[in-house]
Amino acid sequence: MSDYPLDPHRPPTVKLSRDEWVNLVTTAVMEIGEEPIREAVRLALGPERADKLIEDKEGPRLSKRDNHAIIRAVYPLIPGDTRQDKIDWLIDKAAPCFIDENRFFEVLSYVRHRVEEFEAAGGSIDHYPDPPPVQTTITGEERGFLWKPIGENSGKLRVLLPEVWTGKVDHSSVELWRGEERIETLASIGVGNGNREHFAGQKPGGSYNKGVSVRATEGGRTWAWTIPSPAGRGEDLKAERAGENR
Numbered sequence: 001m002s003d004y005p006l007d008p009h010r011p012p013t014v015k016l017s018r019d020e021w022v023n024l025v026t027t028a029v030m031e032i033g034e035e036p037i038r039e040a041v042r043l044a045l046g047p048e049r050a051d052k053l054i055e056d057k058e059g060p061r062l063s064k065r066d067n068h069a070i071i072r073a074v075y076p077l078i079p080g081d082t083r084q085d086k087i088d089w090l091i092d093k094a095a096p097c098f099i100d101e102n103r104f105f106e107v108l109s110y111v112r113h114r115v116e117e118f119e120a121a122g123g124s125i126d127h128y129p130d131p132p133p134v135q136t137t138i139t140g141e142e143r144g145f146l147w148k149p150i151g152e153n154s155g156k157l158r159v160l161l162p163e164v165w166t167g168k169v170d171h172s173s174v175e176l177w178r179g180e181e182r183i184e185t186l187a188s189i190g191v192g193n194g195n196r197e198h199f200a201g202q203k204p205g206g207s208y209n210k211g212v213s214v215r216a217t218e219g220g221r222t223w224a225w226t227i228p229s230p231a232g233r234g235e236d237l238k239a240e241r242a243g244e245n246r
Contacts, residue, residue, distance in 0.1 A: 014110045015192075023097035025054060031093050032077050040077055044069035066167070071114065083115060138164055140223055140239035144196055147214070147227050147234030149205025157201030159186055159214055166197050173217035174199045176208060177224070177242075183208070206231030215242055 016024070028037045034054070041050040045066060080086035090108060098104040144162035151158040161169060171188040174197075186199035201208075205227075214225045224242035227234050 014107050016107070020097060020107075021053070024094060027093055027097055028074070029054065032079075036077055037074070040073035041070065044073040071111070075115065087112060138168070138218060138221070138223065138239075140241070142239075143236045144194060145225055145235070145237045145239070146196075147205060147225070147230070147237070149231055149233065151200070154200065156203055157186075157205040157208070159199045159201070160193060160196040161199075161216060163195045165216065165218060166191055166195055168218040169197055170217045171197075173215070173222070175215050176201065177213050177215050178209075178211050183212070186214075204231075213242075 025037075038050060038054055041053060044050070045053070075086070078086040079089050087108070090111075094108075095101065095104045098107065142162035142164050144160070144164075146158075146160040148158040148160070150156070159174070161174075172185065174186045174188070175182050176184040176186065184202060186201055189198045189200050191197055208227075208230045210230065212227050212230050214227065215222055217223075222242045223239040225234075225237045225239045227237070
């Protein structure tokens, strides 16, 4: 799901590596200035996450909306009076941040299409429109939950939470329970596949037997997804409030 009308010919979404993030942040600070970049990224990500990115130069856990927010905040700071001026500046300054020319133009092609989509939605060189409101309150009815008993590469359980959980979930709270007994804490392994938080189990899903549930906490509220058949794929399951925080 996208926040803006999409060009059907848009290149596939690209994901920056940690080294690419570090190189881009360093270049932006050197060429544009630390204070303008810090203010823009703080506006996009909030002070804590922005400062960690700029000071520690760690590749952050970014959702699709995070990426859009960063583009909206930083794009007006890129030197140039026209879109092409800004692209020319990026070619000159940002290309060295990538391992080779092919990789840079892969990323630039996606960003350029994204800018065109923003402008088609009413944005301009100096202003990007805010995306339409999206659901922010978790109800338990959201689609997108996935219990994947056997991951392609690991051969072990993978759990994906609905997109609305991205950036909200307490990563240390995602656990497997049977009744009122906690049996395992799942490991956070990133965001992807529809902008969803991914978690990994220690065993294949079928090893957890019937009666298992997944619990996760956001904003002090705990939710549980009951898994009807742990050895099989459980998709778009609904959640119910659980634990002491109901």
